[in-house]
Amino acid sequence: MPNHESVTPDAYSVIQSLRSVGYNLQSAIADIIDNSITARASEIKIRFHWNMDNSYISIHDNGNGMSENDLRQAMRMGSKNPLDRREKNDLGRFGMGLKTAAFSLCKRLTVKSGYKHDETFIRCWDLDYIKDTNDWTLITHAADNDSSLFLQQHEIKESGTVVLLEKLDRIITSPFNQKAYTEFLKKVESVEKHISMIFHRFLSGPQAVKIYINENEIKPWDPFLTNEVATQELATEQFKFGNTTITISPYILPHHSKITKGTFDRAEGLKGWNAHQGFYVYRNKRLLVAGTWFNMFKKEEPFKLARIMLDISSDLDFDWKIDIKKAAAVPPQEIVHEVEKIAKIAREASYRVYYHRGAKLAVDNTVSSVDYVWEQIYKHGILYHKVNRNHSLLLNFITTLSSEQKRMLNAYLAIVEENTPSNLLSYAVGKQENNEGNSNNSALDTEDAVNHIRDIIYAFRISGYKDDEIVNRLKHMKSFIPYERLFQRLMEETN
Structure with a gap:
């Protein structure tokens, strides 16, 4: 038997x-x-x-x-x-x-x-x-x-x-x-x-x-309002996990006063503004979860402007506990700390925009008393000060520029940011921590960095600088040192 x-x-x-x-x-x-x-x-x-x-x-x-x-x-x-x-x-x-x-x-x-x-x-x-x-x-x-x-x-x-x-x-x-x-x-x-x-x-x-x-x-619903000039795109972070890369791109949506009512109403999506805050988990570009803090934080009003794109590949299905309906995802324990850190940065940025917090500019009836010049972000794990591209004066000025002039202005602002004393100090401290093995390096060759550097190269060239002169000037900008190879590659590609 x-x-x-x-x-x-x-x-x-x-x-x-x-x-x-x-x-x-x-x-x-x-x-x-x-x-x-x-x-x-x-x-x-x-x-x-x-x-x-x-x-x-x-x-x-x-x-x-x-x-x-x-x-x-x-x-x-x-x-x-x-x-x-x-x-x-x-x-x-x-x-x-x-x-x-x-x-x-x-x-x-x-x-x-x-x-x-x-x-x-x-x-x-x-x-x-x-x-x-x-x-x-x-x-x-x-x-x-x-x-x-x-x-x-x-x-x-x-x-x-x-x-x-x-x-x-x-x-x-x-x-x-x-x-x-x-x-x-x-x-x-x-x-x-x-x-x-x-x-x-x-x-x-x-x-x-x-x-x-x-x-x-059917027209696409963009949860990040990427076409809105007042949307803030914070630094993209990438993490190696096994043989794949997890990419996280935080966005801070504009204050309701900076967008039309129609845009505001459409941006609330299926479940409303509060419900749609948090991480948007994509698997091979297909959205799985539309707004979650992974039980790290509560969904509260001041943080509703923070929406974070998180990209994974299908190789991570079991690590992220993807279910049969493709409607749930849980980050692996190994990266929870990094995910939480990015969430905190995005929530803080949302809080500032929601309450219009910032440094007072000047006593001028034409300028909002709460417009701020600088905003803080984390770039490759280092605190970094960035010019607020949504400042009312700057926004009004940008609308008068051609596409080429906008590109030149962005390149100039990037150079100003990289040479700001606080950023040079942050870079020096961050480099020391990296040498001591206390900091987690992220990939530098991101789409954001590539576009950033292309604009700077373009601005120098259109101003009459030769490539060797550009390299010589950039060598003296300490915060650009991590990007030296990327600069060389992009200069060769754009010749």
Whole structure:
């Protein structure tokens, strides 16, 4: 007699359990969109079709599509080993997202996919069919005429995939009256706002993905107001963790008096200003958590202007305890101290902007009595004084300048900052601590530093300095010494 036996899971019981993983409509649709983006789709069309108990939701992308074998595998429960290494653009992990997301909304999931101008293939999970058979039986065609008609409306031209969700028993329930229809429309609106937030970095930029809901293009919601001149971007910090890098970029949003009411209202997002303060955790550019202090601090009014971008790769999924819904993250104990330090700096900056605190400038009715000239930040772990770029006089002056003049001014202010006595002293103290092994060095070659130095090189060159003269002058600026190699490289690249 064998000393082991195979116990096949009860199909219908497992499916019913998977329906209660914890998705809502917004997170479920976002999880399905993850698959489209991983498939390198440039266009994703979502349709919410109301027809009482015959309503449906479809997600149609123009991505790579799947072969018949790939489609069969994608429909399998646990289609990928969670321990396998993921590609850089892969937004999945557990091989369960498509199925669990769909089953949390509906009782029928049908997928049609086309691959490299080849024929299209269909696979369908129907929970009513599984209930009757209590078997893991995957249907290889449209389940009925309605499904077939819906799929025909979504033509796959070269390659792509259509996900069709029917029997929306978790979304629409009887009676199918006007109230139910109104609630349906409200849910569609909430999905649009959620997608605008979760995928905002994919929805913007030169290779932006276009996502539509019922033919209306979704615009990105930028939690950091990066296009606002009064937004402060504090120093970016990078930390090595294993074989990957964690990047943290704090932003301090403008005081409400510095932005329009429309911008202010939009910036409050889905949950309001207070709820959206803190860290925004991104995995491969996809937002997981929109505003958290990781239980380090309470969310309080004076700190609502602090929003911190935190980027991790999929290699850190288990270290950060990423869940199946991709809606939670916890920093590893090894970096909690660094994360907390950055949080404190951002909270202090938010507090100052919120209360308009700062040094008094002058007795002048045209200048706010609380405008401050200098602000404190931490740069590579060293206290650093930076000219307040949001000072009212400076902002008014900048609006009169051309793009080239703005670049020259920024370069000049950077040189002033680097040669301020307090910054030279901080640099000297920081260097001594580094030599004694008491300070944690961060990567110098950040995007912020690169842009900063390019502006300085540009300003010197346009003023008639030759490269050897530029190098000679910079050698005498002690705080630029850590950037010497970066200066040399950028001067060579920009010749």
